[in-house]
Amino acid sequence: MTEKIDARPGADEPTDLPPPIISPDSVPDSMWRIRWALFRRSFAHNWKLFRANRVGLVGLAIIGFFALLAIAPTVLFATGIWNSAVYDPVVGLEPNPPVKVMTVVNEITDPETQIDFRHVLLDNRIPNNIQVGEQVEIPQQPAPPDRRHWLGTDPLGRDVLSQLMHGARAAFFLGILAAVVTVIIATTVGSISAYFGGALDSFFMRLADLLIMIPFLAILIVIGAIFEFKLWHLAVVIGLLSGFGGVAIVLKSQALAVKVKPFVDAARVAGGSNAHIIFTHIVPNVMPLSFLYMMFTVTSAIQGEAALSFLGLLNVRISWGLMIQLANTQGYLLQGLRYWWLLFPAGLAVTLISAAFFLVGRAMDEVVNPRLRKR
Amino acid sequence: MTEPLVKVDRLTKLFPVSRGMFRRPVDFIHAVDGVSFEIAPGESLGLVGESGCGKTTTGRLLVKLMEATSGQILMHDDGSMIDVAHIGSDDLRRFRRRVQMIFQDPYESMNPRRTVFDTVSEPLAVQNIGSLREREDRVAQMLQLVGLTPPNTFLFRYPHELSGGQRQRVAIARALVLDPSFVVADEPTSMLDVSIRISIMELMLELADAFDVSYLYITHDLAVARYMCDRIAVMYLGKIVELGDTEEVLSNPLHPYTRALLSAVPVPDPTYRKPPVEIKGGITKAINPPTECRFIERCPWATDVCHSTEHPPLEDKGGGHFVACHLVEKGAG
Known part of the structure; x- marks a missing residue:
C-alpha cells in the first residue's frame, strides 16, 4: 500500500527524537539486548534529570561516603591494618590507653568507692594494697582521638571509628531491608485494592488507617519490650507497618489514576487477565x-533504629543508636562538648544519612513527577 | 438479506446513583435505554450524538468492558449467533479476538512504559498466539499496514516519542492485530489535529476492506460520520432517535433533533446567515427520565400526542429510514 503522508511534510513528526533502536534480524536472541539498550537509554535520560538537581547529588555523595565507611572494616581487617583484638567494635580493647598519673593522698580502704571510676578501666590495674603517697597510673578511657584511634575510644576502650563503620553497615542493612519490604507490600496492596475495589479495598484501607493512627515509635517500644528484637526483626516490622500503612494509601491513589487509563481498557479488550x-x-x-517512598522509608527506619537502640530495646551487636546509648548510660552524654567523640560521630551519622536518603528522594520526586521540574 | 454480524436488541445500561443512608441505589441514570440496531458484515455504522447521550457507553457494552443491565447483544461467530451477555470465560477469550476497540485519546491509550512492539503484540501475547519471532513479524507487518514505515524504526519506540497521529496508527494496529471482525472506534480522530484526521480516516477505511472488518464508529462530528459510515444512528439521551443510510439521514432528516444537529454544522461561506435555532432550551434529565418522548422539552413541534403517550418506538418510515417520532408520517422516508 502507499505510504500516507500528511498534507504538510513533517507536520506530524515530533522533533528531537533519539536515534531509533533498530531490531536486527535474529529477533528472539537479541530481544534481551534490545531491552537492555532501552533500559540504558531511559536510565541515562533519568540520570540527566536527576543530575540537574544539586540537592540530590549531595544526598548521593553522602550515601556514597557512608557506603565506603560500611565497606572499610572488611578491607582494614583483611589487610591487617586493623588488628581485630583492638579494633573489634564490640570486644576490641585498646591495650595501651593514655594514662593519668595520680598520687594517693588518703588511704584507700575501699578502692571501689574512693577512686573516680569514670577514669578507671574495669580491670585489676589498681592493686588493693596501695599506700598513701604512692602513685598509680590510671588508664584514660574514653580517650580522645589520637593517631591510633582517629575518633577516640569509648568508655570500654573500643575504637569509635570502627563502631561508626559497623554502625553504617547496620544502618544500610536495616534501611534497605525495611524499604524493600515496605515497597513490595505497599505496591501489591495498593495496586490490588485499587484494581479490585470493594470489600478488599475497604479492608486494606481501614487497616492502613489503623496503622497510621498508632504512633510509630510507641508500637516499636511495645514490641521491643515484649519480644527479643533483632535488627532484621525491626526491619520487617517497620516494613510491615509502613507497607500496610501510609505508603499503601499513597500507592493506591496512584494505582487508581492508572486503572482508569484507556490502555488498561485496551488490555482488557485484548483478553488480558486481571493478573x-x-x-x-x-x-x-x-x-x-x-522507589520514591523507598527512600523515605530508609530515613524513618534508620531513625526508628536509633531511637530503639538508645532506649536499649534492640538486640543489636553495634549500631549508632547503641553508641549514643552507651555514652548516655555511662554518664557522658550531658557533659557538654568534653566527650564530643562519644556523641557527635554517631549522632551526625544518623542525621546525615537520614537527610541524604531524604534528599535523594526529593530529587527522584522531580524525575518521577514532571510537574515539579523547573523549566 | 444476509445475517447480521452484530444484533443489538433493547440494550439497556442503568447507572445507580447512591443517596442517603446505607448507600442504597435509589435513582438510576439511564445511559443507554432500550437501544436496538444491527450491523451487517463489512458495514460501518456511525453512532452520532451530543456529549453524554450514551454513545460511548453503548460502545463499551458491545466490547464487554461493561455489563449490560438488560437486553441482548448477539454476535455472529462461526455460523451461529453467540450471546455476549452470557458468555463463559473460555468463550470470552475467543470473543476478545473477534471484537476490538480503538480509543479516543491516543495519548492515554498506550502504556507510557511499554514500547510500540509491546503494545501491538499485547493482544497476541495474552491470547498465546505464535512464538516471539512470529509475533515480531506480525507486528512489523501491522506497522507497515498502518503506515509506520519502516517498521523496525518504530518497533522499540516509546509512546512519548511518537506524535498523536502516529500513536493513533499504533492503536489501530493493536486493534487489528488479532484480525477481528468487529471494531468499536470511539471517536478515534476527535483528538487529532485536523490535518492528520483525514489520513487516519482513510487508513481506517482502507483497512476495513483489507481486514473485512465492521466498525461501530462513535463520533459527534457529522462530517466524519458521513465520510466513514454506510449507515448512521443518531442518539439522544440513551435512545436512538433516527437510523438509516448515511446519505438518506443527512439529506432528509426527519427527527427534529437530527435537523437541529444538521443546522449546527458550520457552512464555509461568510455571507451565510444561520437560520434561527429551532430547538428550545431545557434538557430532559437522564436520571429517572419521564416516560414520554425524551426530546419533548426541546422539541418545537411537540403536540398533545407527545405529552400523553410514551416515548415513540423506532419505526421504519420507509426505505430503511427509522425514526422515533410521533409526528413523522409513515412513508416520509
Whole structure:
C-alpha cells in the first residue's frame, strides 16, 4: 500500500527524537539486548534529570561516603591494618590507653568507692594494697582521638571509628531491608485494592488507617519490650507497618489514576487477565512512586533504629543508636562538648544519612513527577 | 438479506446513583435505554450524538468492558449467533479476538512504559498466539499496514516519542492485530489535529476492506460520520432517535433533533446567515427520565400526542429510514 503522508511534510513528526533502536534480524536472541539498550537509554535520560538537581547529588555523595565507611572494616581487617583484638567494635580493647598519673593522698580502704571510676578501666590495674603517697597510673578511657584511634575510644576502650563503620553497615542493612519490604507490600496492596475495589479495598484501607493512627515509635517500644528484637526483626516490622500503612494509601491513589487509563481498557479488550493487567500495566506505572517512598522509608527506619537502640530495646551487636546509648548510660552524654567523640560521630551519622536518603528522594520526586521540574 | 454480524436488541445500561443512608441505589441514570440496531458484515455504522447521550457507553457494552443491565447483544461467530451477555470465560477469550476497540485519546491509550512492539503484540501475547519471532513479524507487518514505515524504526519506540497521529496508527494496529471482525472506534480522530484526521480516516477505511472488518464508529462530528459510515444512528439521551443510510439521514432528516444537529454544522461561506435555532432550551434529565418522548422539552413541534403517550418506538418510515417520532408520517422516508 502507499505510504500516507500528511498534507504538510513533517507536520506530524515530533522533533528531537533519539536515534531509533533498530531490531536486527535474529529477533528472539537479541530481544534481551534490545531491552537492555532501552533500559540504558531511559536510565541515562533519568540520570540527566536527576543530575540537574544539586540537592540530590549531595544526598548521593553522602550515601556514597557512608557506603565506603560500611565497606572499610572488611578491607582494614583483611589487610591487617586493623588488628581485630583492638579494633573489634564490640570486644576490641585498646591495650595501651593514655594514662593519668595520680598520687594517693588518703588511704584507700575501699578502692571501689574512693577512686573516680569514670577514669578507671574495669580491670585489676589498681592493686588493693596501695599506700598513701604512692602513685598509680590510671588508664584514660574514653580517650580522645589520637593517631591510633582517629575518633577516640569509648568508655570500654573500643575504637569509635570502627563502631561508626559497623554502625553504617547496620544502618544500610536495616534501611534497605525495611524499604524493600515496605515497597513490595505497599505496591501489591495498593495496586490490588485499587484494581479490585470493594470489600478488599475497604479492608486494606481501614487497616492502613489503623496503622497510621498508632504512633510509630510507641508500637516499636511495645514490641521491643515484649519480644527479643533483632535488627532484621525491626526491619520487617517497620516494613510491615509502613507497607500496610501510609505508603499503601499513597500507592493506591496512584494505582487508581492508572486503572482508569484507556490502555488498561485496551488490555482488557485484548483478553488480558486481571493478573496480566495488574502486573504489566498498573504496577510498572506505580513503581516510580514506589522507589520514591523507598527512600523515605530508609530515613524513618534508620531513625526508628536509633531511637530503639538508645532506649536499649534492640538486640543489636553495634549500631549508632547503641553508641549514643552507651555514652548516655555511662554518664557522658550531658557533659557538654568534653566527650564530643562519644556523641557527635554517631549522632551526625544518623542525621546525615537520614537527610541524604531524604534528599535523594526529593530529587527522584522531580524525575518521577514532571510537574515539579523547573523549566 | 444476509445475517447480521452484530444484533443489538433493547440494550439497556442503568447507572445507580447512591443517596442517603446505607448507600442504597435509589435513582438510576439511564445511559443507554432500550437501544436496538444491527450491523451487517463489512458495514460501518456511525453512532452520532451530543456529549453524554450514551454513545460511548453503548460502545463499551458491545466490547464487554461493561455489563449490560438488560437486553441482548448477539454476535455472529462461526455460523451461529453467540450471546455476549452470557458468555463463559473460555468463550470470552475467543470473543476478545473477534471484537476490538480503538480509543479516543491516543495519548492515554498506550502504556507510557511499554514500547510500540509491546503494545501491538499485547493482544497476541495474552491470547498465546505464535512464538516471539512470529509475533515480531506480525507486528512489523501491522506497522507497515498502518503506515509506520519502516517498521523496525518504530518497533522499540516509546509512546512519548511518537506524535498523536502516529500513536493513533499504533492503536489501530493493536486493534487489528488479532484480525477481528468487529471494531468499536470511539471517536478515534476527535483528538487529532485536523490535518492528520483525514489520513487516519482513510487508513481506517482502507483497512476495513483489507481486514473485512465492521466498525461501530462513535463520533459527534457529522462530517466524519458521513465520510466513514454506510449507515448512521443518531442518539439522544440513551435512545436512538433516527437510523438509516448515511446519505438518506443527512439529506432528509426527519427527527427534529437530527435537523437541529444538521443546522449546527458550520457552512464555509461568510455571507451565510444561520437560520434561527429551532430547538428550545431545557434538557430532559437522564436520571429517572419521564416516560414520554425524551426530546419533548426541546422539541418545537411537540403536540398533545407527545405529552400523553410514551416515548415513540423506532419505526421504519420507509426505505430503511427509522425514526422515533410521533409526528413523522409513515412513508416520509
